[in-house]
Amino acid sequence: MKYILSGGGTGGHIYPALAIAKEIKNRDSNNEILYIGKKNSLEEELVTKEGYDFKPIHIEGLPRKKISFKTIKTMWTLLRGIGESSSIIKDFDPDVVIGTGGYVCGPVLFVAQKKKIKTVVQEQNAFPGKTNKILSKKADLVALNFKEAEKYLDSENMIITGNPIRDDFNYLDREKSAQKLGSDLKGKTVLSFGGSGGQESTNDAVIGMIKAKLDFNFNFIHITGKEHYDYFMDSIKGIELPENIKIVDYSYEIPDILTISDLVIASSSAMTLAEISAVGVASILIPKSYTAGNHQYFNAKSYEEKGASRIILEKDLTSEELYGNIIEILNNDEERLSMAKASKELGNIDAVKILVDEIEGLIQ
Numbered sequence: 478m479k480y481i482l483s484g485g486g487t488g489g490h491i492y493p494a495l496a497i498a499k500e501i502k503n504r505d506s507n508n509e510i511l512y513i514g515k516k517n518s519l520e521e522e523l524v525t526k527e528g529y530d531f532k533p534i535h536i537e538g539l540p541r542k543k544i545s546f547k548t549i550k551t552m553w554t555l556l557r558g559i560g561e562s563s564s565i566i567k568d569f570d571p572d573v574v575i576g577t578g579g580y581v582c583g584p585v586l587f588v589a590q591k592k593k594i595k596t597v598v599q600e601q602n603a604f605p606g607k608t609n610k611i612l613s614k615k616a617d618l619v620a621l622n623f624k625e626a627e628k629y630l631d632s633e634n635m636i637i638t639g640n641p642i643r644d645d646f647n648y649l650d651r652e653k654s655a656q657k658l659g660s661d662l663k664g665k666t667v668l669s670f671g672g673s674g675g676q677e678s679t680n681d682a683v684i685g686m687i688k689a690k691l692d693f694n695f696n697f698i699h700i701t702g703k704e705h706y707d708y709f710m711d712s713i714k715g716i717e718l719p720e721n722i723k724i725v726d727y728s729y730e731i732p733d734i735l736t737i738s739d740l741v742i743a744s745s746s747a748m749t750l751a752e753i754s755a756v757g758v759a760s761i762l763i764p765k766s767y768t769a770g771n772h773q774y775f776n777a778k779s780y781e782e783k784g785a786s787r788i789i790l791e792k793d794l795t796s797e798e799l800y801g802n803i804i805e806i807l808n809n810d811e812e813r814l815s816m817a818k819a820s821k822e823l824g825n826i827d828a829v830k831i832l833v834d835e836i837e838g839l840i841q
C-alpha cells in the first residue's frame with residue numbers, strides 16, 4: 478500500500494506522523510511512505526533523519542490579524558502549495574493521505590479530498606487546530622486523543638484512538654537508557670523542557686535559579702529550544718555550571734531522558750503529555766498561555782485533576798516558585814510516586830496500533 482503523510486511546523490505534529498509511519502512499515506516493509514512538508518523545516522530534518530522520502534511544498538500560515546499585503550502573498554503561496562501537492566499526489570498515487578495538523582497538511586489533504594482519495598486527520602489536542610477543523614469535514618477518518626475535541630469538529634467519522642507516540646517508548650529500559658546517557662543513576666534526575674521549540678518563561682525561571690546559585694542537589698537537564706539557546710547561555714555567562722546541570726538546545730533522546738527522570742517540568746502540549754504518561758513520571762506543568770483556545774491549560778487541568786501533575790501558570794512562574802515545587806516533590810517520594818502512577822494511567826501506549834488498524838480497515 479502507498480501512504481502519504483503530512484504535518485508539521487512543530488514536533489507535536491511531526492512525531493505522531495513518524496509514529497504512524499513506523500507502525501505502517503513494521504507491519505509490512507513493502508508499504509511505501511512519502512512525507513510532504515515545508516522546505517527547510519523541522520519536519521524535513523526529522524523525516525529525512527528517519528530515512529523516509531520527503532517532498533517539499535511552498536506554504537505559509539495565514540496571518541491571524543486583518544487582511545494585508547502578507548495575506549495576499551500567503552494566498553499566492555497556498556495556491557502554489559496546492560499545485561505542488563497535486564503533482565506529487567498524481568505521481569505517487571497513494572491509497573491514503575494522512576494529516577497530523579499544522580497548516581502544511583492543508584493543501585495536501587485538500588487536493589487528496591478533491592481527487593477522492595481516502596484521507597485521515599489526526600488531532601492531538603482537546604481544542605483542534607484550524608487546519609484540522611477544515612479538513613475533518615471531508616475526511617474519511619478523524620482520530621482524536623481527547624473526547625472534548627468532538628464538539629468543535631463537523632464529522633461523522635470521529636474515533637478516539639489516543640495520541641500515537643514513537644515506538645521507542647515500547648522498549649525502554651532504565652538501565653540501558655542510563656548507560657546511553659552516561660548517567661550512573663545516583664541521585665534524582667529532573668528534566669525540564671517546553672515542547673519542541675522551548676518555552677521562554679521556563680527558560681527565564683531556570684536562568685534565575687542558576688543565577689541565584691540555588692542548591693541543585695539533583696541532576697538537572699534543561700532543554701532551551703534551538704531559538705532560545707544563545708540567549709540562555711548569554712544570560713548565565715561567567716557562571717561555571719556544576720557537572721550535574723546540563724543545558725542543551727534540543728535533544729533527540731527524549732524517550733531515554735524521560736525514562737531516567739524522577740520529575741519532569743514541561744509545557745502541557747499534547748505529545749509531551751502522551752510521552753510523560755508512556756513512562757509514568759511525576760510532572761510540573763507550565764501551560765503556554767498564548768495557545769489557541771488556551772488548550773494547554775485544559776490539557777494540564779486534566780492531568781492535575783487526576784493527581785498526575787502540579788500546575789504553575791506562566792503569570793505566577795518565578796524561579797522561587799519553580800524551585801520550591803521541585804524540592805517539595807523530590808523530597809516527598811510518596812507524593813511523587815503517586816503522581817507517577819496517575820500519569821501512567823492517563824496514557825495509551827497502543828494508540829498507534831489502534832489508529833493504523835483503522836487506517837488499514839479504510840483502504841482494504
Ligand SMILES: CC(=O)N[C@H]1[C@@H](OP(=O)(O)OP(=O)(O)OC[C@H]2O[C@@H](n3ccc(=O)[nH]c3=O)[C@H](O)[C@@H]2O)O[C@H](CO)[C@@H](O)[C@@H]1O
Binds near residue numbers: 673726773
Ligand atoms: C505553542 C503551541 O501551540 N504548541 C503546540 C505544539 O506543541 P509542540 O510541538 O511544541 O509540543 P509537543 O509536546 O506536542 O511535541 C513535542 C515533541 O517534540 C519532542 N521533542 C521536544 C524537545 C526536544 O528537545 N526533543 C524532542 O524530541 C517531544 O518529545 C515531543 O514528541 O503541538 C502540540 C500538539 O498538537 C500542541 O499540544 C501544542 O500546544
